[in-house]
Amino acid sequence: MSCYKGKYADELIANAAYIGTPGKGILAADESTGTIGKRLASINVENVETNRRALRELLFTAPGVLQYLSGVILFEETLYQKTAAGKPFVDVLKEGGVLPGIKVDKGTVELAGTNGETTTQGLDGLAQRCQQYYKAGARFAKWRAVLNIGANEPSQLSINENANGLARYAIICQENGLVPIVEPEILVDGSHDINKCADVTERVLAVVYKALNDHHVLLEGTLLKPNMVTPGSDAPKVAPEVVAEHTVRALQRTMPPAVPAVVFLSGGQSEEEATLNLNAMNKLKTKKPWTLSFSFGRALQQSTLKAWAGKDENIKKAQDALLTRCKANSEATLGTYQGASALSEGASESLHVKDYKY
Amino acid sequence: MSSFKGKYADELIANAAYIATPGKGILAADESTGTIGKRLASINVENVEANRRGLRELLFTAPGVLQYLSGVILFEETLYQKTAAGKPFVDVLKEGGVLPGIKVDKGTVELAGTNVETTTQGLDGLAQRCQQYYNAGARFAKWRAVLKIGPNEPSQLAINENANGLARYAIICQENGLVPIVEPEILVDGSHDINKCADVTERVLAAVYKALNDHHVLLEGTLLKPNMVTPGSDSAKVAPEVIAEHTVRALQRTMPAAVPAVVFLSGGQSEEEATLNLNAMNKLKTKKPWTLSFSFGRALQQSTLKAWAGKDENIKKAQDALLTRCKANSEATLGTYQGSGILSEGASESLHVKDYKY
Numbered sequence: 001m002s003c004y005k006g007k008y009a010d011e012l013i014a015n016a017a018y019i020g021t022p023g024k025g026i027l028a029a030d031e032s033t034g035t036i037g038k039r040l041a042s043i044n045v046e047n048v049e050t051n052r053r054a055l056r057e058l059l060f061t062a063p064g065v066l067q068y069l070s071g072v073i074l075f076e077e078t079l080y081q082k083t084a085a086g087k088p089f090v091d092v093l094k095e096g097g098v099l100p101g102i103k104v105d106k107g108t109v110e111l112a113g114t115n116g117e118t119t120t121q122g123l124d125g126l127a128q129r130c131q132q133y134y135k136a137g138a139r140f141a142k143w144r145a146v147l148n149i150g151a152n153e154p155s156q157l158s159i160n161e162n163a164n165g166l167a168r169y170a171i172i173c174q175e176n177g178l179v180p181i182v183e184p185e186i187l188v189d190g191s192h193d194i195n196k197c198a199d200v201t202e203r204v205l206a207v208v209y210k211a212l213n214d215h216h217v218l219l220e221g222t223l224l225k226p227n228m229v230t231p232g233s234d235a236p237k238v239a240p241e242v243v244a245e246h247t248v249r250a251l252q253r254t255m256p257p258a259v260p261a262v263v264f265l266s267g268g269q270s271e272e273e274a275t276l277n278l279n280a281m282n283k284l285k286t287k288k289p290w291t292l293s294f295s296f297g298r299a300l301q302q303s304t305l306k307a308w309a310g311k312d313e314n315i316k317k318a319q320d321a322l323l324t325r326c327k328a329n330s331e332a333t334l335g336t337y338q339g340a341s342a343l344s345e346g347a348s349e350s351l352h353v354k355d356y357k358y
Numbered sequence: 359m360s361s362f363k364g365k366y367a368d369e370l371i372a373n374a375a376y377i378a379t380p381g382k383g384i385l386a387a388d389e390s391t392g393t394i395g396k397r398l399a400s401i402n403v404e405n406v407e408a409n410r411r412g413l414r415e416l417l418f419t420a421p422g423v424l425q426y427l428s429g430v431i432l433f434e435e436t437l438y439q440k441t442a443a444g445k446p447f448v449d450v451l452k453e454g455g456v457l458p459g460i461k462v463d464k465g466t467v468e469l470a471g472t473n474v475e476t477t478t479q480g481l482d483g484l485a486q487r488c489q490q491y492y493n494a495g496a497r498f499a500k501w502r503a504v505l506k507i508g509p510n511e512p513s514q515l516a517i518n519e520n521a522n523g524l525a526r527y528a529i530i531c532q533e534n535g536l537v538p539i540v541e542p543e544i545l546v547d548g549s550h551d552i553n554k555c556a557d558v559t560e561r562v563l564a565a566v567y568k569a570l571n572d573h574h575v576l577l578e579g580t581l582l583k584p585n586m587v588t589p590g591s592d593s594a595k596v597a598p599e600v601i602a603e604h605t606v607r608a609l610q611r612t613m614p615a616a617v618p619a620v621v622f623l624s625g626g627q628s629e630e631e632a633t634l635n636l637n638a639m640n641k642l643k644t645k646k647p648w649t650l651s652f653s654f655g656r657a658l659q660q661s662t663l664k665a666w667a668g669k670d671e672n673i674k675k676a677q678d679a680l681l682t683r684c685k686a687n688s689e690a691t692l693g694t695y696q697g698s699g700i701l702s703e704g705a706s707e708s709l710h711v712k713d714y715k716y
Contacts, residue, residue: 202361
């Protein structure tokens with residue numbers, strides 16, 4: 001048997017296609033407790049459950065925002081939380097035409113004998129967890145594999161191990177009704193140029209898609225969440241058109257057309273950078289048999305977070321900031337974004353954190 | 359380095375794109391001396407050089423035919439032959455806007471420990487041979503790998519060995535200016551159904567494209583020559599639309615968009631069958647970021663051969679038959695073929711030969 005044909009096949013294909021709707025994208029709100037704590041700390045808000053709940057309520061109930069989203073990725077705690085009025089978040093999302101998603105990996109661990117390279121854990125009992133998440137309303141999942149570029153990195157071991165982990169995760173999700181977002185993030189850290197990033201990205205994606213084929217994953221029921229192809233964080237920046245050209249070419253060389261959509265990670269780019277790069281890709285006149293959209297965390301929430309600062313009286317201002325970024329990225333998926341004349345505070349701020357873990 | 363960026367890169371990309379011109383396709387006229395002998399024997403013509411030359415002159419000078427072709431694959435002997443009037447065949451083709459191609463493999467040998475599975479030889483001195491062929495006017499090459507479907511076939515060994523051979527051949531061609539046509543033929547022999555063929559085709563193509571990536575092949579400067587996805591020769595036939603759906607889906611799941619075109623082999627289908635199947639693929643409304651065209655040998659020449667029967671007085675009739683099939687297949691690449699009202703003798707004759715070697 002070449003690929004999954006089980007009971008969820010049609011539903012997986014339909015949900016993956018829905019997430020790939022042009023004009024929509026994903027809000028990645030799946031920061032683990034530790035990571036969201038850092039975000040809250042940056043605006044002097046205490047990392048307690050009520051504050052984590054309140055932040056997510058601010059995001060999910062922001063007027064006008066859900067129309068620009070096809071999915072929201074949640075952390076496990078959030079999947080079971082409700083609005084202050086008692087409405088489950090998953091219902092808020094579903095009523096807004098947004099599919100709830102769930103982060104299912106359990107973070108990275110180091111690979112012995114490598115120079116700090118990692119693999120991702122989370123396969124143990126994953127089938128049962130997926131079933132529970134499906135019952136709770138989740139319809140897609142996310143698993144982040146991390147690679148880095150260095151003198152001898154990524155190593156063949158790291159590429160193989162991470163690709164295999166992604167493939168095992170993906171087929172288990174599909175067997176249990178969740179569309180797997182496949183995320184092989186190649187960190188932007190380093191002084192390498194864009195061509196090096198392109199070479200590594202193409203090599204990694206080729207391995208990933210071979211692994212998915214080996215494990216009988218139904219490509220029409222998956223999504224890819226890759227890094228954009230850019231220079232390293234310590235190298236000079238290039239224009240969005242250059243990022244677009246290299247990124248789309250890398251996908252043309254490795255990603256089968258059966259995959260319905262790519263939802264890029266923002267990986268430390270500022271809000272505006274990420275939007276401009278996505279926009280440039282969608283303006284490019286070349287073969288693109290998949291939707292090119294977003295799955296942004298920091299690049300959707302930065303201005304919102306700063307505007308909120310943890311104060312109720314700022315909620316409306318914060319929600320307006322989120323709406324601005326969602327609308328901008330929606331336009332970017334259509335190649336119609338005109339650029340922001342007056343950027344919110346934080347919109348052009350680099351969100352790069354060296355060797356990012358979350 | 360992820361893919362070939364040598365001195366021929368731009369030329370390879372341009373030539374591959376030219377071969378992908380909608381409305382055109384490839385005439386596979388590269389039968390080895392032994393194989394063309396069988397064809398000539400079937401019409402009672404002696405297998406001598408003059409007759410082999412006479413047949414190819416008939417094909418290449420047929421009025422109106424070259425406009426429907428972007429390439430012709432030649433056997434080595436033919437590359438250096440001329441018309442009776444003394445004009446080199448490569449010049450006849452070039453003046454007609456047709457790229458000359460060259461078969462570079464040296465046939466198959468059995469893999470020990472398998473159930474008569476094979477690999478293809480021809481890598482020794484291939485670089486030098488490609489240079490000579492390029493100097494003689496060739497601009498693309500062909501290498502046929504052969505796999506079969508059985509209870510335990512194709513084995514992982516056969517898939518890996520043939521995929522690796524194709525990748526080595528491909529990069530050597532590119533280093534020497536020839537666009538490699540990558541041909542992983544899965545024989546139609548057997549009683550399996552179309553789903554089995556689809557599964558095997560997807561598995562094989564995934565292995566092939568992984569190997570091409572591993573060997574740094576520039577996909578934009580290659581072409582694929584696969585089998586269509588069909589039931590086995592001993593199995594019940596299905597409609598062209600079914601073949602189209604399974605074939606295109608297999609390509610969607612495995613072939614990156616960077617490849618400019620697919621030029622299908624006819625593999626024993628009758629002339630009319632092959633044309634109808636190709637036409638159905640081009641009518642299909644689905645993602646197809648590559649041209650779908652033909653590289654037919656038997657399915658372009660059968661009627662022509664029968665009409666010629668080795669007699670000069672039949673040349674015009676034979677050339678008309680070739681024109682009919684070329685025009686039909688040209689229309690099939692555009693999805694506009696209406697079917698033939700009156701088929702030439704031989705057009706609906708199955709051309710299947712069990713365990714075909716050529």
